[in-house]
Amino acid sequence: MADGPTNSSGGENLLFLTDEQLRKGIEAMFFAYRGFTADPDRILDEHGYGRAHHRALHFINRTYGTTVNNLLLVLGVTKQSLNRVLRTLIEDGLVESRIGKTDRRERNLYLTESGAALERALSEAQRERMRAAYRAAGPQAVAGFRQVLEAMMDDEIRRQYNSLRERRP
Amino acid sequence: MADGPTNSSGGENLLFLTDEQLRKGIEAMFFAYRGFTADPDRILDEHGYGRAHHRALHFINRTYGTTVNNLLLVLGVTKQSLNRVLRTLIEDGLVESRIGKTDRRERNLYLTESGAALERALSEAQRERMRAAYRAAGPQAVAGFRQVLEAMMDDEIRRQYNSLRERRP
DNA sequence: CATTTTATGTCAGCCTTGTTGACATTCCAA
DNA sequence: TTGGAATGTCAACAAGGCTGACATAAAATG
Numbered sequence: 001m002a003d004g005p006t007n008s009s010g011g012e013n014l015l016f017l018t019d020e021q022l023r024k025g026i027e028a029m030f031f032a033y034r035g036f037t038a039d040p041d042r043i044l045d046e047h048g049y050g051r052a053h054h055r056a057l058h059f060i061n062r063t064y065g066t067t068v069n070n071l072l073l074v075l076g077v078t079k080q081s082l083n084r085v086l087r088t089l090i091e092d093g094l095v096e097s098r099i100g101k102t103d104r105r106e107r108n109l110y111l112t113e114s115g116a117a118l119e120r121a122l123s124e125a126q127r128e129r130m131r132a133a134y135r136a137a138g139p140q141a142v143a144g145f146r147q148v149l150e151a152m153m154d155d156e157i158r159r160q161y162n163s164l165r166e167r168r169p
Numbered sequence: 170m171a172d173g174p175t176n177s178s179g180g181e182n183l184l185f186l187t188d189e190q191l192r193k194g195i196e197a198m199f200f201a202y203r204g205f206t207a208d209p210d211r212i213l214d215e216h217g218y219g220r221a222h223h224r225a226l227h228f229i230n231r232t233y234g235t236t237v238n239n240l241l242l243v244l245g246v247t248k249q250s251l252n253r254v255l256r257t258l259i260e261d262g263l264v265e266s267r268i269g270k271t272d273r274r275e276r277n278l279y280l281t282e283s284g285a286a287l288e289r290a291l292s293e294a295q296r297e298r299m300r301a302a303y304r305a306a307g308p309q310a311v312a313g314f315r316q317v318l319e320a321m322m323d324d325e326i327r328r329q330y331n332s333l334r335e336r337r338p
Numbered sequence: 339c340a341t342t343t344t345a346t347g348t349c350a351g352c353c354t355t356g357t358t359g360a361c362a363t364t365c366c367a368a
Numbered sequence: 369t370t371g372g373a374a375t376g377t378c379a380a381c382a383a384g385g386c387t388g389a390c391a392t393a394a395a396a397t398g
Contacts, residue, residue: 015304022296023231025303025315026205030224031326032318033202034245036195050354055199062192068375076203081356083376105365105374127191133320134194135184137313144306144313146194149201151302157200219383237346250385252347274345274394 039125047118052077052085057111057119060095065108067100074160094118208294216287221246221254226280226288229264234277236269243329263287 040054059074060066068086072079086109089095094115100106111119134142150158209223228243229235237255241248255278258264263284269275280288303311319327 015308017300017303019292019296022299022303023292025299025311026292026295027330028315028318028322029202029205031330032321033198035322035326036198038323052355069373077355078357079375080358080377084355087376100374103366103374105363107375123192123195126195127188129321130191130194130198131186133317134186134191136320137316139184140309141313141316142194144310145317146197147306147310148302148314149197151305152201152298153197153204154207157204161196161200221384238344246384247386248346249348249387253384256347269345272345272395274392276346 036126036129039129040122043118043122043125049088052081053089054122056082056085056089057094057115057122060109061111061116061119061123065110067106067108069106071109089115205295205298208298209291212287212290212294218257221250222258223291225251225254225258226263226284226291229278230280230285230288230292234279236275236277238275240278258284 037051041051044050044054055075056071059071063070068079068082072082075082086095086097090097093112096110096112096115097107098110100108137145150161153161206220210220213219213223224244225240228240232239237248237251240255241251244251255264255266259266262281265279265281265284266276267279269277306314319330322330
């Protein structure tokens with residue numbers, strides 16, 4: 001996998017990575033992820049929600065009319081766990097669940113006005129942090145950032161990640 | 170902050186970032202973090218531990234003889250939460266807690282042989298994933314990756330991250 | 339020396355979010 | 369018609385966050 005004689009991305013080939021360097025990267029990942037979630041967490045807290053709600057709102061917004069099963073695959077949790085979160089969002093009027101047209105067993109999920117509003121607030125806070133980081137690091141760094149992250153995903157996940165579609169409202 | 174007329178890292182200045190690009194980055198972060206934690210999680214599971222134990226082991230290993238208070242600051246949790254984890258690690262003989270020499274109120278924390286062994290297994294799994302990602306992406310990408318992550322941290326955290334010291338056994 | 343502050347530990351209780359297992363309903367498909 | 373897939377629901381449990389209260393020892397400070 002990483003043994004090929006040439007590197008596709010134009011870097012020098014032989015990479016000597018000390019444990020020290022790798023540890024730095026590991027800790028950077030840990031601390032950065034904390035920053036990454038800090039702003040949305042504050043907003044969620046005001047509404048009495050947690051990260052699980054954020055994730056659900058995010059992916060319902062991204063893939064308009066997604067089914068519960070699709071959501072389960074992306075989020076990687078059990079249906080019982082997702083269901084609890086989903087139920088509160090539906091009860092609170094942030095998410096609408098409509099019976100599927102072609103397959104009436106399925107539930108298609110949509111954000112309501114207020115659901116979309118919260119999602120916007122959350123993602124705007126997160127985008128702002130990401131934007132600032134991107135600006136500070138520069139475009140070349142951003143490209144590298146994305147390359148490393150993508151290489152760090154599990155294979156099946158990378159497939160899902162790469163098959164992202166624009167939402168069609 | 171991001172308004173300076175020049176970019177320090179040699180990139181072009183004007184960065185036009187669409188919400189689409191930022192969303193891609195956000196999701197990359199989400200999915201990559203899952204991959205990042207997947208391998209240690211499996212090992213931890215076999216031992217009946219969770220991520221909280223991993224974090225404690227990691228930072229006790231990194232800063233040899235650290236105090237409980239130091240650990241609290243780095244981990245960003247309450248002492249009650251940390252204590253629960255620490256207690257099980259001490260009971261299980263993975264961590265040793267010694268009364269401080271200069272300040273007898275403090276407890277200095279050390280990994281035992283078996284604690285160090287588990288830490289090694291966990292970090293080696295994580296390093297291996299990181300190493301593979303680094304190799305796949307190349308050295309230039311790695312530099313960018315680290316730059317963006319560092320810019321994404323909270324300010325106080327970045328200070329902690331940058332003041333990493335080699336452990337002195 | 340008396341008092342206050344600091345570092346740590348511990349108990350109790352609560353919340354979110356993950357888990358498993360069991361079971362019901364609905365409905366497509368063979 | 370029957371099997372299986374998709375979904376929902378109930379119950380129980382665990383990890384690991386949180387708060388609040390309280391105890392102890394030791395350091396720091398008046």
